[in-house]
Amino acid sequence: MGRDQATLLRKFHQARWDEPIILELSVPGERGILVRKVEKGVRDEVEDGIASIPESLRRSVPPKLPEVNQVRVLRHFMHLSQETMGTDVTIDISQGTCTMKYSPKVQEHIATRHPGMAEIHPLQPDISLQGLLEIIYKLDCFLQAISGLDRFTFQPGGGAQGVYTGASIVRAYHAARGDVNRTEVITTMFSHPCDSAAPATAGYKIITLMPDDLGYPDMNALKAALSERTAAIFITNPEDTGIYNPRIAEYVKAAHDAGALCYYDQANANGMLGITRAKEAGFDLCHFNLHKTFSVPHQCMGGSVGAVGCRDELKKFLPVPRVGFDGKRYYLDYEANGSIGKVRSFFGNPQSLVKAYAWILHHGADGLREAAECAVLNNNYLEKKLKEVPGVSVRYSADKRKLEQIRYSWEKLYEDTGVGTEDVMRRMADYGLQHYWMSHHPWIVPQPFTLEPCESYSKDDLDEYVAVLRQISKEAYESPELVKNAPHNQVVHKVPEPSIDQPERIAVTWRQYLKKAAK
Amino acid sequence: MKKLGFLVNPVAGMGGRVGLKGSDGAEILRKARELGAVPQSSRRAVQALQVLSGIKDRIEVTTYPGEMGEDGARECGLLPDVIGAITKGATTAEDTVRAARQMADHGVDLILFAGGDGTARDIYKAIGQRIPALGIPAGVKIHSGVYAVTPRHAGDVAVRFLEGKLKAQDAEVMDIDEDAFRRGTVTAKLLGYLRTPEDRRFVQRVKSGSVRPALPGIAADVVGDMKPGWLYLVGPGTTTRAILDELGLKNTLLGVDVVLDRCLVASDVNESDLARLVADRPAIVVLSVIGGQGYLLGRGNQQLSPAVIRKVGKEQIVVVASKEKLVSLAGRPLLVDTGDEELDRMLSGYVKVTTGFREYCMYRVG
Numbered sequence: 079m080g081r082d083q084a085t086l087l088r089k090f091h092q093a094r095w096d097e098p099i100i101l102e103l104s105v106p107g108e109r110g111i112l113v114r115k116v117e118k119g120v121r122d123e124v125e126d127g128i129a130s131i132p133e134s135l136r137r138s139v140p141p142k143l144p145e146v147n148q149v150r151v152l153r154h155f156m157h158l159s160q161e162t163m164g165t166d167v168t169i170d171i172s173q174g175t176c177t178m179k180y181s182p183k184v185q186e187h188i189a190t191r192h193p194g195m196a197e198i199h200p201l202q203p204d205i206s207l208q209g210l211l212e213i214i215y216k217l218d219c220f221l222q223a224i225s226g227l228d229r230f231t232f233q234p235g236g237g238a239q240g241v242y243t244g245a246s247i248v249r250a251y252h253a254a255r256g257d258v259n260r261t262e263v264i265t266t267m268f269s270h271p272c273d274s275a276a277p278a279t280a281g282y283k284i285i286t287l288m289p290d291d292l293g294y295p296d297m298n299a300l301k302a303a304l305s306e307r308t309a310a311i312f313i314t315n316p317e318d319t320g321i322y323n324p325r326i327a328e329y330v331k332a333a334h335d336a337g338a339l340c341y342y343d344q345a346n347a348n349g350m351l352g353i354t355r356a357k358e359a360g361f362d363l364c365h366f367n368l369h370k371t372f373s374v375p376h377q378c379m380g381g382s383v384g385a386v387g388c389r390d391e392l393k394k395f396l397p398v399p400r401v402g403f404d405g406k407r408y409y410l411d412y413e414a415n416g417s418i419g420k421v422r423s424f425f426g427n428p429q430s431l432v433k434a435y436a437w438i439l440h441h442g443a444d445g446l447r448e449a450a451e452c453a454v455l456n457n458n459y460l461e462k463k464l465k466e467v468p469g470v471s472v473r474y475s476a477d478k479r480k481l482e483q484i485r486y487s488w489e490k491l492y493e494d495t496g497v498g499t500e501d502v503m504r505r506m507a508d509y510g511l512q513h514y515w516m517s518h519h520p521w522i523v524p525q526p527f528t529l530e531p532c533e534s535y536s537k538d539d540l541d542e543y544v545a546v547l548r549q550i551s552k553e554a555y556e557s558p559e560l561v562k563n564a565p566h567n568q569v570v571h572k573v574p575e576p577s578i579d580q581p582e583r584i585a586v587t588w589r590q591y592l593k594k595a596a597k
Numbered sequence: 598m599k600k601l602g603f604l605v606n607p608v609a610g611m612g613g614r615v616g617l618k619g620s621d622g623a624e625i626l627r628k629a630r631e632l633g634a635v636p637q638s639s640r641r642a643v644q645a646l647q648v649l650s651g652i653k654d655r656i657e658v659t660t661y662p663g664e665m666g667e668d669g670a671r672e673c674g675l676l677p678d679v680i681g682a683i684t685k686g687a688t689t690a691e692d693t694v695r696a697a698r699q700m701a702d703h704g705v706d707l708i709l710f711a712g713g714d715g716t717a718r719d720i721y722k723a724i725g726q727r728i729p730a731l732g733i734p735a736g737v738k739i740h741s742g743v744y745a746v747t748p749r750h751a752g753d754v755a756v757r758f759l760e761g762k763l764k765a766q767d768a769e770v771m772d773i774d775e776d777a778f779r780r781g782t783v784t785a786k787l788l789g790y791l792r793t794p795e796d797r798r799f800v801q802r803v804k805s806g807s808v809r810p811a812l813p814g815i816a817a818d819v820v821g822d823m824k825p826g827w828l829y830l831v832g833p834g835t836t837t838r839a840i841l842d843e844l845g846l847k848n849t850l851l852g853v854d855v856v857l858d859r860c861l862v863a864s865d866v867n868e869s870d871l872a873r874l875v876a877d878r879p880a881i882v883v884l885s886v887i888g889g890q891g892y893l894l895g896r897g898n899q900q901l902s903p904a905v906i907r908k909v910g911k912e913q914i915v916v917v918a919s920k921e922k923l924v925s926l927a928g929r930p931l932l933v934d935t936g937d938e939e940l941d942r943m944l945s946g947y948v949k950v951t952t953g954f955r956e957y958c959m960y961r962v963g
Contacts, residue, residue, distance in 0.1 A: 267958075274956070283955040286920075291928065299959035302947035496648050496753055520924045559651055 174528025226357025240384020293474025381427025648752025
């Protein structure tokens with residue numbers, strides 16, 4: 079059904095295949111691909127290839143894989159794809175904090191199909207990997223220019239692993255100075271939860287700062303928390319609220335005065351590319367999520383990368399191998415003196431590095447700044463339009479301009495109608511929009527939802543998005559049950575909430591599912 | 598079919614607008630009426646019940662006659678099963694107790710009641726932990742943790758509980774001696790715990806992974822840091838109870854227990870015994886956040902008197918609370934009201950609250 083040009087609303091109904099799990103499609107003996115028998119010459123050389131595996135490691139029973147023909151496999155995945163509301167299908171400004179910007183398809187072709195990428199192996203001698211190593215080396219140079227810091231690692235396979243890497247570097251730094259009593263890391267309530275979880279995994283005690291009345295991390299609380307036990311502060315700016323903290327340098331100074339390092343979580347740097355840098359704010363380390371700011375798709379559509387950068391004095395702690403250049407050729411440097419070691423095998427996710435490299439080259443320095451400016455402009459336009467929707471409010475610094483994202487609240491709608499943020503979220507799917515991201519936990523902003531329009535979306539996209547939320551607000555005031563019982567036009571009508579946090583009902587493998595379903 | 602008990606204390610809240618600090622007792626009510634107070638609670642109860650009218654086909658409502666519930670239920674278009682009898686216009690605390698007890702006997706799944714701390718006290722007296730109950734805030738004093746934030750919120754929580762989406766947890770029932778309060782002294786008592794639907798506004802709502810209950814982590818953190826030869830004065834509350842559970846010790850939910858070298862040396866200790874105990878040994882006081890208003894000292898734990906706190910010292914106070922509990926204060930500071938203003942001032946500032954295993958939160962004490 080097309081979009082009504084007057085209301086910008088569409089009558090959407092999702093394909094309702096209710097596709098079975100592929101193991102349920104299995105027919106004994108059915109095959110998708112017939113693997114050719116090993117040729118005689120090969121067999122003579124390596125025998126059957128299995129004999130060399132010790133018998134104790136060999137399976138006695140074949141794995142219970144689904145037996146399905148090729149056409150059915152294709153149909154299966156097409157059905158599944160039609161039952162999703164992914165970023166290539168809807169106006170995906172819903173996932174605030176995730177920076178779901180458009181990832182140009184040309185990058186996908188270069189990174190995954192170019193023979194220089196598709197046909198290489200990480201254990202090749204580095205002399206035969208010159209192209210990839212050059213890209214990694216130059217991407218490092220780009221991020222140095224963007225952040226002002228001196229060296230990056232691309233091993234971490236995600237933002238949280240990047241933060242873990244940072245925490246490990248912090249520990250190595252203090253240990254190298256013989257300062258072993260620094261056991262605490264300070265972070266803030268509106269920073270990403272991995273800023274506490276990852277340093278905790280690295281062995282630190284975590285102290286969290288609550289927001290002050292304006293939504294900034296409470297400066298007095300920071301001063302009260304800092305001590306000779308503080309190893310580092312891990313902080314985001316802007317935080318989930320989207321408010322830029324103009325006093326960030328004061329926080330950094332207070333931490334440095336206490337002998338702590340400062341880690342800037344710039345996973346999402348979309349509002350500041352080419353505008354501010356970690357170095358000028360005084361930070362010692364930072365990380366960028368290439369799968370956010372630098373257009374690489376998120377995990378399921380390609381490996382993510384938490385690119386961690388640091389100042390010169392911390393360089394020796396970075397993971398190995400690092401990519402070096404001697405003026406003629408690129409090489410892998412395994413010199414591990416001081417290094418925290420490896421955090422991931424080989425190069426991490428090299429395809430994602432190629433995509434980010436291509437994206438930066440497409441844009442150039444001016445283009446990066448323009449992307450940030452458009453993202454901020456889009457966000458502030460969206461805020462202005464959304465504040466006109468009955469029931470929507472902005473909890474902190476409502477009168478201030480925001481950067482790239484905002485945590486909104488349906489508190490008023492909830493008070494007026496009993497319709498809460500989860501109800502609205504489910505209803506959106508009936509208009510062909512993906513559900514939005516509510517908030518990290520615990521909720522500080524009541525009935526929260528977090529939007530981030532990025533630079534990729536047009537004014538028309540934003541207007542359609544606002545039109546849907548305005549319509550749902552109207553429905554909530556006129557017939558709340560309609561919204562509370564949403565979605566109505568989806569494959570699954572409503573997933574019962576408790577089942578996802580009841581371990582006895584969660585099955586992550588087929589075997590588990592059969593076992594729990596039988597009970 | 599789920600059964601809801603709906604109960605209104607029609608006089609709750611009357612003392613508030615006319616400055617009487619409460620509405621307990623016939624004499625105060627007479628005074629409130631003289632001062633022009635009008636009943637508030639029925640209106641607020643109806644706001645909550647309107648939310649439940651959305652699922653009226655799926656619930657049976659049991660209520661008490663007239664202004665104790667029947668009127669409100671009918672106003673919301675419900676057809677309640679009315680039990681019991683009252684004298685209209687002259688209901689008392691005894692009516693609340695009797696009504697709650699009869700509803701529990703009637704087999705209701707939840708009692709939704711409108712009132713204040715006095716009403717919660719009466720409900721607790723009637724049903725204890727037999728069945729869950731949830732308060733619609735309508736009284737003057739709301740120190741108890743059994744109340745939803747707003748009437749509508751109460752309705753919403755009740756709906757989700759009856760639909761099987763929420764579990765029940767312990768919530769504090771507290772009351773302040775109104776007569777003493779009018780004379781200027783606060784003696785708040787922690788009376789016990791009602792089973793109350795878990796308010797999930799602030800708790801972990803998982804996208805993936807599992808809910809990590811905070812209490813065992815908090816307990817493990819405190820126990821892990823325990824110093825040999827030091828006394829631990831563990832205050833009342835469910836959060837602090839987890840610490841004694843972790844040690845395998847018997848606890849007094851509503852009182853102060855004392856631990857030394859992982860052994861219980863005294864249970865439910867009064868002020869003078871506490872003062873004697875801390876006189877010649879270093880001690881640490883473990884406090885939880887009590888009630889919906891965020892009190893650390895002065896509500897429900899008066900045994901920890903100014904003299905005891907001064908002797909122990911500000912640096913030796915450990916505060917424990919889940920992050921959700923802190924967030925539910927919506928930015929309001931933690932409160933201390935020891936009766937010693939200078940001590941209260943000394944205790945203000947920031948405190949490092951233990952929120953999990955090796956997890957802490959800096960929080961303001963006002």
